[in-house]
Amino acid sequence: MGQLTLENLSKSYGLNHVLQDITLSVKEGEFVSIVGPSGSGKSTIFQLIGGLYTPDSGTISLDGSVLNNSRGYISYMPQSPALFPWRTVLQNVELSAEIAGTKQDRTKTLELIKSAGLSGYEDAYPNELSGGMKQRVSFIRSLNAPQSIICLDEPFSALDEFTRLEMQQWLLSIWETYKKSILFITHDIDEALFLSDRIIVLSDKPAVVKKEITVPFDRPRSEELLLSDPFLTLKREIYNLLRS
């Protein structure tokens, strides 16, 4: 299970009208990206889904039950890795399940660490890892949670170009094995096109859904896709949507 639906979501902070009638859905096992200009309230959508704030109107539901202002139903990967420096890699990965109160499955956790290419680093502390490694730990931490949907908030924006591409390919390969529903925020059009099944394009504030684009490319996807003609055509379309 893991079908997330947002219906007619609106939110303003005082006079600052951030979201206007946002409707979108993530189907089970689907990878959906939200792109929008910076400051368009993308993170606000996550804060509402995470239950940190209540929407002014509209509903958020997961598998049919309404989630408005309730916490603990999603897994999350923040922009900065936010690893706990006093916990080892293994303990960090276990944190999400610990908070959710589910039983730890040590074999599964070790398998996840292995799939992140971090075997041998189980007992290392975060300050011994590189930026890319930290982000991988942060992602498998969100995968290790029992929740069926993961929200990723511009997770690769702080990485350099090469590491980012590497991380995107890695993310796809591991997601294809675990098949969780993903809602992904980014301001990078390439990244959204390369990773997602569908892309939601947001406007400037107050954010409305400008267009929903289904990405037609087959999986597994490879790097060459980034320079193919259909890819560039779609990229141009999204770019123009964001500019107008």
Add this chain to the structure above:
Amino acid sequence: MKSAVNKGWRPLLVFILLLVMWEGAARLFDVPAWLLPLPTQIAEEAFTGYSLYVSHIMSTITLSATGYLVGITVGIVVAILLFRIPFLQQAFYPLLILSQNIPVIVLAPLLVIWFGFGMLPKVIVIVLVCFFPVTIAALDGFRQTDRDMLYYLKMIGASNRQIFWKLQWPHSLPSLFSGLKIAATYSVMGAVISEWLGANKGIGVYMTLASSSFKTDRVFVAIVLIMILSLTYFGIILAVEKSVLRWRSQGGKESDGSTHS
């Protein structure tokens, strides 16, 4: 070990130089021993008069260690209560500061009047000087929690209790340990002050007896003993800190305490 020697020789040299100047000046101006004894005389007294103070040391150690343990427990519990219950913080924080404005020297005789000459008033004095730095350091540590980690925990639905024990508490440990180190040296001072007021054993008693009979060399022996005791406590806490905060020294980069402040 080698780095300790490399770093340690500078302060040691200054210390030895000071002693040599003291010895030289006192000899040159022929200062009487009851006014200012020579360092060599103090050292001699420390060796020959060993049997005079050894039992006093044990008494002071027991007193200060008891007071310290009670004091830091009170300090940590107060910090947690004030932090977790904002109402208590608003109500009691000013009182906490005020409690530190009463000089211990004034308070101690009152405690003797109320509680007699036993262990209790002395332990209270030490607790009063020890808990404050611990409370303040712990509170600071709790408040300076990393925002990204806090946001992450909130997003995945952690309860306030989980946020405290999984994030705020471990995050405050480096800060808490600086409070514990300050309190450790205060505890010896508190013990000596409380012994002045009426005790039959302790470094404070030894010191009072020595100064009232103008045995100035013994006063200095007492000072040296207090310093050694304070340093020992400091060293013990430092060792505990190193083993508890192992994650800080692991790996190539030493993460310094200023990263999240």
